Amino acid sequence: MLLQLNNIFKWVTTGGQRIFLLKDINLEVEEGEFISIMGPSGSGKSTLLNVIGMLDTFDEGEYNFMDESVHSLKEKHRSNLYKQYIGFVFQSYHLLDELTVKENLEMPLIYKKIKGSERKAMVADMLDRFNIVGKKDLFPAQLSGGQQQLVGVARALIASPKLILADEPTGNLNSKQGEEIMELFKQLNEEGVTIIQVTHSEKNAEYGSRIINLLDGRMV
């Protein structure tokens, strides 16, 4: 088992009132799964994904990731954990504007303290695999949306994570570009990478092996 959420609650308090963002979430994810999270806007999909990705905290419950209990870990430890196992893909790509494609890909490796020569090889590999060798010296602003997202996915993959978290990865793309990304995910999944994506599109959700529906912070 890759990760397990038990009775997760998350809330914010405004005006003395607790507003629940997540309510009693129970979820088990096995290695190699491809899960789609769906639900209306504001239902808590992004929040849940961020909790899984350890970018956000929760208020109650237990979260075990690869037999480590995340809720009792220190921040530093936690960041080590996701640095090693998790890759993110965002709806608005979130590439670093000041860095070229190549340098963007290199970034996670630097944070993992991988040696320079090794880094170069890994980046070259990725550029090859995603067919963007020709773009390696361009800056994000010089790429189309689809190309940027491709770089985003490549960057998420480069450190060979066990789990990829994607928040509406195709939200800003046209349907053809979206399909390409989905095909890519499917292929990755077949190679053994676990994927959890948030999506509004039924069609994209079909790529996954399991669909989780959220409504008002609750799984339905």
Next chain:
Amino acid sequence: MLINHLKIAWRSILKNKLFSFINVVGLSIGLCSALVIGAIIYFDFSFDTFHKDKDRIYRVTSLFKSGNDEFTNRGVPVPLMQTFKDGVSGVEEVAPFMSANFSKVENKSQEVILKNVNDGIFADEGYFQLFDYQWLAGNSQTALSEPAQVVLTKNTAAKYFPKKSPTDVIGSTLVYNDSINVKVSGVVADFEKNTDFKFTDFMSMSSAKMFGEKEIATSDQWNNTSSGDQLFFKVREGVDMAAIRSRLDALAKEHKNTAAWAADDERLFVLQSLPEIHFGGKSGDYPFNNSDHVASKTVLTSLSFVALFLLLLGCANFINLNSAQALTRAKEIGIRKTLGSSKKQVVRQFLGETFILTVLATLLSLLMAPFLLQQFSEFLPSGIDLSVLYSMQGILGIILLVTIVSILSGFYPAFVLSKFRPVAVLKGQFTKGDKGTRLRKTLTVFQFVVAQVFVIATMLVTKQLHFVMNKDMGIKTEAVAYVRLPWNDKSEVKKERLFSQMEKIKGLSKVSWGGNPPTSNNISSTILTYFKEENEMHQETEMLWGDITYLKTYGIPLLAGRERLNDSVKEYIVNERFAKALGFQDPAEVVGTFLKMDSTQIPVVGLMRDFNQRSLRSDIKPLALTGDWGNSNYSSFNAIHFDLGNNTDNWNETIEGVEQAWASVYPDQEIQVEFMDELVEGFYRRERSTVQLLKWATGLAILISCLGLMGLVVYTTERRVKEIGVRKVLGANLAQLNILLCKEFLILVAVAFAVAVPISWYLVQEWIESFAYKTELSWWVFLASGIGMAVIAMAVTGARTYKTANINPIESLRNE
């Protein structure tokens, strides 16, 4: 990792060119002022720090107390030197020496003649034991043991004996003052580091008699103190200084002046440690007779405050802009965190960027420093330069400064950013939250407070200076001048000849005999006794000597009584303040009374109007004018005062006439015509340099603050282009948008003004206290400076907001 950080840093600097430029320039101006002022301060603190055992070396000086007055003399009576040479317990080595001016030094064999050598001293071997010179020829034991021996410094030896090496010079003869043959017995290297010991000719002490100077061994002139007679000594290690001090007190008591008039006077011997000498002791004396510069600790302190504030301004600016700009990079930080960057790494990255900018600013400031130094050169001692900045210490100092500044200005944004939680950032919450605006506003207010204080202070100090330089002193200062007769030629015949020649010059409307001019820095005073209802009243009175036309020449009116009968009759004319001091309700009543000086009764025959005898820092004092009768040995009339008349066209011609007359009487002496208006201006030299410094500081402070403001405006408007676009679509016009954008900055400037007013009022108040005559600290000065600042701020913000308000909304909205 490091390279990656530097790369990103460099690119983001380039990406925000204007912003980075403002940032770097602001900081470099602050740094530059700090560096230049630092070099100036270092210069004064670097004097005579190289002497061996410098902490154990002291100089004895004299302090005289008479009534409420205190004055100091850097010398000691000569017999005290002998007392020390005979041995004082706790003292290890003694070095007495006497300043010497030689009118002529001649090397006959090479036909070299040098006139007016003023850097000589009479010294004995003690001098070279106490002060460690490097001997190039001869040795310290024997070089000064005999009469008619002289030790030269290398540079001087080269002057007297061109092209000869130090060893060749030994044994050669020099002729001093036309007739005294002296053998060169040693050559020492000149001190290379900053020093006040700029002596060049060390004549053996035993030669003093040949030069007509005092002899240490035989002199008993305990009450004769001349500033050139110096006594240095070195104490044994661990000695109790109190014991030496009390010994000096005892000596002073023992040899107190026994004359009746000195009964109430007191003389003390005061110790000055070697490092203190450059700072001139209590009354700001020059270190030695041949010194041309004395450092003032108050001036250095104010300078360091100016430097500190300009540096703080630069840093505040830097922090402000950096943190403002950093927030626009929150997104980048968020992404980095999701990619696995730790807090520490974020902090390091931002510190690194700040460091690059600081280094850039430092390089820029080093480039600008020589230009800034040049601006101050007018009132700086010669010999100051920036080489210290490139010395080992200087470089270490700069590195330290750069590190501190980077940390100060890099830490805040680094920490704010590293604390951002990536979710919050990626959700875009950071743009809504106004992180750090409070700090930024505080810093902006601080900048403007400093700038505003500088502006107000400059205006008020200038106003005071204008006031004292233009206030009517009560005498005529325009077109009046005097020449002082040579002190070393006392011939009465020559005097009279010059006077009568000057009387013949057509352009001179009045010519008078006199001593000092009515207003000057040299004032002598005496005690006059007045019998008031059988009680003796002693009145300290300042004295002026002048002939019967002296008052007319200086345009001082007689208010009552008459002019004296002739130039040498024993009669006084006193001023109103004197009459009041004696207790006359109506000053005119003083005319006809008698005053006693020593044992003579002298009538007061006239009352002159009050005028300022000194700079307007001091008040008017009781004063008496009299003729030339006091001393049969020498005349009190040692200057000729004259009025150049109203016709300015003839002035040059007239002055030439005076110069010719002088040249015909004193062909060997140089004439020095002193103009009264220049003399009065000279009273305020220090104030004028203060104004100059303040003007610079103000200019720089305003510049930095405006750069800071501009940076903030750029940042704010850029962040608000979208809002402005929306407002425009909704129908807002240009004026409304400008007001909207400028308002928040003008509020800050207003707050700064409110804070600056009391601070500057207090500071100027303190400064102006030292003047007896004060200008008013008028409210309009404050108001004007406030309005001026607001206008500048408005211009700076307006230029930018106007541009932003003009952007086509379609463009700004499409960006999202």
